[in-house]
Amino acid sequence: MSDNRIIRVGISVGDLNGVGIELILKTFEDKRMYDLCTPVVYASDKVISFYKKQLKFNYPINFIANAEGIEEGKLNVIKVWEEMVELQPGTPTQISGQKAFESLAAATESLNKDEIDVLLTAPISKDNIQSEEFSFPGHTEYLESKIDGESLMILMSNDIKVGLVTGHIPVTEVSKTLNKDLICKKIDIMYQSLLQDFGVSKPKIAVLGLNPHCGDHGVIGKEDDELIRPILEEYQEGGKLVYGPYAADGFFGNRSYLKFDAVISMYHDQGLVGFKAISFGEGVNFTAGLSKVRVSPDHGTAFDVAGKGVANTSSFQEALYKGISIIKKRKEYQNLTANTLKTKK
Template identity: 50%
Template sequence: MNQRKNKPVIGISIGDINGISAEVTIKALLDNRLQKLITPVIYAHGKAMTFYRKQLELEDFNFMQIRNIDEVHNRKTNLINVVDESPEVIPGVETQEAGKMALAALEHAIEDLKSGKIDGLVTAPLNKNNINSPEKKFIGHTEFLTEAFGGEESLMFLVAEDIRVGLVTGHIPVSQITKNISAENIRKKLNLMIDSLKNDFGISKPKVAVLGLNPHAGEDGLLGDEEDKIIKPVVSEFKDKGHLIFGPYPSDGFFGMLHHKKFDGILAMYHDQGLIPFKTLAFETGVNFTAGLTIVRTSPDHGTAYNIAGKNIADEGSMRAAIMQAYDIIRNRMGWEEEEEG
């Protein structure tokens, strides 16, 4: 790839063009600091991006349309059209055409990731309703990318400056959570988290907290026995191997007393147990990272936000953080040094 040393090429799949994806992408890429660090490639359609540039009066945003990734220009924001014709852009409205383009953008970016022509991927928010079809079931980016890259396991890892939360179970119904809380699953997710903290975040001896499943972490069996029968033995097993693993902790008191600041990572048992406190503490800067894959994928931790689409009030902080996190993880994996300015 024709790229300057230490300047990764990072793809951005545009997600749902009728949500805030295009707006936060444009605003984030207007940050000159990003342009010095990465070469961005947007997978979308030029007409859709031009619509928002005019609608939001962000005329300083410019991009160069290229036919394929081989034409990437390292000093420009590049854009690849993933569909022949751009669907009509209707801010705040769910349409099947927008869903088809979101899927096309993701699939095109995945192909370029597989060929090694981009170094990482940032996925902008999409709508699971209009991206799904009878032919292709879409549960979430994490599961879709895990399948695409042949990973048996991955970890949904929500990260911000002073909090990192991983999940044992992700996008499954609440009624299925207990069935999926097993020693094997907890063990797998803990190993993924430890490896990621070391290799992706540069923490040589990570300290990890494990949350309980039940209220008050089971209250010594009074409110459930999963802690005593499943979680505690796994924690002891990892401790015996020399890992700094602690718990299980009652999640309400753990976050209420800000104990997350004492740990490099927190393993939650299910989606809302981890994501509610994470988004409460780090909504504007939080990043969703898929750990455990051979490729680097991050995403802002918010959704399409149809209610504010096209109004120029969406905060790009999480998208900017997602791009920067992808850059940092790529740099850590490659062993790159910080590049001097000048």
């Protein structure tokens, strides 16, 4: 990130027939946003103009061919494709999925070139985006294949951060996938992210168990006692505040998450059902562990309201704010650790 420019937030538009472009246009109608960042959207002038007219937005947009044309104080749109495509707001199509991928691929390339500082991804349809070029269960896995580092999906709000040991896999595969190396890797990524991305000096992390009631001492499964608990004891012996395992239902139900900086969940719905019950509409999806910063809203394409002008921008805007905050915290951390005095041997 250059010290001489306002933070650039690159935005992939998601499924063209979803709410992504509406969220972008609504968000940057507010001129105050340009004091926080310079938005760079990856799409086409024709698609943006279609939604701009349909949703009756009148502010000017800077349509450009590449990053050299980016201007501060404006909504910049890099033209990823030239041709007009058929748009059917509310209905996922093959072409809307294909262009969602083209937008994502172009934005990711710009991120790796440091043309933008943060990537904000609007929602995709995980079905119609599938192709020879995109054979991933979601954004997180695609980005991990393109950006240095190993990823951890974190859903977060002001009250809670939940990271997932296993992500987009069937429930039948969860226990087969879990092992010491994987669990430790995800805990370590969360720990480092709390340090560098959120400024937590001494992270305190809760780890959820796998089975109901954490297995009830082996009656409902042995993974909690034989796999998870010994791992957490090793962390504690090493001086790290990593505790558990906790039964997920009681942990969320009695608001124990408020006592911790973050929570590690063993599988997708175990963590995200609790998270979304607490923070839906205000949550942010953050891909930790990578060398670049990527955020997104915590909801999907919302085809049921697409094109109607009623999409709620709260989560999208919160993702924008969190992305800007994380890149600033990460830079502060890098400066601090780079200037640490080395102890003489």
